[in-house]
Structures are given as structure tokens and as C-alpha cells.
Amino acid sequence: MGAPLPRDPIAEAQRNWERRGWSEVAAPMAAITAIMRTQQILLGRIEEVLRPFGLTFARYELLALLSFARGGELPMSRASALLQVHPTSVTNAVDRLQDAGLVERSPHPTDGRTTLVRLTAEGRTLVQRATAELNSEVFARSGFTDDDVEQLIRVLHGFRRRAGDFTDP
Numbered sequence: 001m002g003a004p005l006p007r008d009p010i011a012e013a014q015r016n017w018e019r020r021g022w023s024e025v026a027a028p029m030a031a032i033t034a035i036m037r038t039q040q041i042l043l044g045r046i047e048e049v050l051r052p053f054g055l056t057f058a059r060y061e062l063l064a065l066l067s068f069a070r071g072g073e074l075p076m077s078r079a080s081a082l083l084q085v086h087p088t089s090v091t092n093a094v095d096r097l098q099d100a101g102l103v104e105r106s107p108h109p110t111d112g113r114t115t116l117v118r119l120t121a122e123g124r125t126l127v128q129r130a131t132a133e134l135n136s137e138v139f140a141r142s143g144f145t146d147d148d149v150e151q152l153i154r155v156l157h158g159f160r161r162r163a164g165d166f167t168d169p
Helices: 009-019 023-053 057-068 076-083 087-099 121-139 146-162
Strands: 073-075 103-107 115-119
Touching: 009 023, 023 057, 023 121, 057 073, 057 076, 057 087, 057 103, 057 115, 057 121, 073 076, 076 087, 076 115, 087 103, 115 121
Parallel strands: none
Antiparallel strands: 073 115, 103 115
16 A cells, blocks of 8 residues: 555545535445445455465455354355355355365265365364454454444444345344
8 A cells, every 4th residue: 555645535526526516425425435445445454464375355255154164164055155256256266275275175965966165174274374363463453443343333234234135034
């Protein structure tokens, strides 16, 4: 990341929207743009921590998901659903992780149409080490106050629910 800008370009964009006569959507545009920029900053921090482990965030997420699964394995279709990504993305991640010896594929014992992906011992060790680094270098130093975190969780939870991302019981 380069030197900080002398002023906030998103606030400037909001003023430009207002000057163009789009005042009713200027604030939502600024909020959405700020969320997108925040995602870029956070992903950059995460990728920097994961780089020495030879992982991208997408591959790390799959390893972490498998580490939480009973027996360290899941059907690939279930992994895709839980990660909320296209099955092709999971296939690509599994290909790379398998090449690195971190996961392995196996046929489902009772459903011939289903492929299981299983965390290897090496994968379990690596995801534990990577998680410890993420916890100390990113999550413990998020840049958000505790109150910010609680508000963000609440606001983003509501948005995601209204967008159809999930349903609450």
C-alpha cells in the first residue's frame, strides 16, 4: 500500500454525486464504495500473512472449513455451499491444495456421485499455523474498535439476510 492520500477520495466522490444532482444516492454510493475499499485493504493484509504459507485466502478458507468438519472431510458440493462459491472455484482450490499435499479427494462411501475432500495431516498443521498468524496479525489488530465490530456484525448480518444470503430460523 502506498502513502496515504491527502484527502478521502470516497468523500470526494460523494460530493461529486451530490453536485451532479444525485444526492438521494450519494450516501449509499459512498457507503458501498467504502465497503469495497475496506474489503481490498483487509484482503491485502490477509494475503500478506498467508503468502509465506503458500496460500491464498480462498484456499485458506477451504482448509479452515475442513479443519472444523467432523473427520476433516466434506463433500465438495457441501464445501461449495458453505463457502458460498461456485463449485468450479472449490474444484480449482482443491486441485491446488491437493498438488501441495494439503487435501486429498476420495469417493463417497455410499454415494457414487459425490466426491469427498479430506484434510491431510500436513494440511491440518498448515491451517493451524496460518490461523495462529491470522489471529495475531490481522484479527487481533483489525483496526476496528470493539463497538465497531459489534455494529458491523449487526449491520452486515441484516444486509446479508435481506439480500437472501441466508434465512434465520
